[in-house]
Amino acid sequence: TILVAVSVAEQDERPEPEEEPVLAPRKEVPGRVTQLCRQYSDMPPLTLEGIRDRVLYVLKLYDKIDPEKLSVDSHFMKDLGLDSLDQVEIIMAMEDEFGFEIPDTDAEKLMCPQEIVDYIADKKDVYE
Template sequence: MAAASLMRSAFSGLIRKSTTIKTPVVCRLSTVALQQKYHTVKTIAKLYNTSDLQNGVSRSRQYATGPVRKVTPQDIADRVMKKPQFVRNYSHGPPLTIDIIKSRVLLVLQLFDKVNPEKLSLESHFIQDLGLDSLDHVEVIMAMEDEFGFEIPDGDAERLLRPKDIVQYICDKEDIFE
């Protein structure tokens, strides 16, 4: 297929239409180019016919060179029942309690740059007590999403204005009760 298109392009380059003469003119450079392309096509065809691959499939058969033992039913069972090694089994993290959630929420808030750790408590309001603006509130919610591994919808995030609200929301989401 490639050889046919190569030959077609070579022949189309050979004949050049002249604007002054009504008959096609054969260009000497086109003739040289045709001879070079013809040589290339012959070389490729020779390599293609002598290689072991025909249409991308090997023509030669491969045989075992060493001693071959008979396959036993146990070998077959081992191959079939063998679990693949590329599968990972994950488990849940340690069980969450309300105290663990409270400590993780407070730790994330203490590590937040714009929060003063002395003013921080479970009852402190993000905007009124801690002086955070709406963008800081969004960053706090994103930090909580990263900490606990789930997404908090925007409608729910607008109602989470205190650390106590975040703790209660996470407890409800994870089905944790006292």
């Protein structure tokens, strides 16, 4: 009974809740997150041409690819001299660019830019 008396006494000493709750200041969203939201929130629908342009752009930025040799039909290993690790890095870059994961079983089959374009178009339901 002593514990009950103490807890009741402690309840009596508590201040009455205020009429309006005090809210914690809102934390700002990091700039990168805001930037990504802005970048993707109002993008036009994907087209085959848009996918092709983005795939080629990402590939041109890859330091081991000579942009002069690059075409949509260039084979990564035969024409561009890349190895299997380079191909994995390319697939990872495409996953980042298009915002979805490509399973390893599918990624192993993507050996030229056109195959990547076709794969992304199929997964994103883009048909022209």
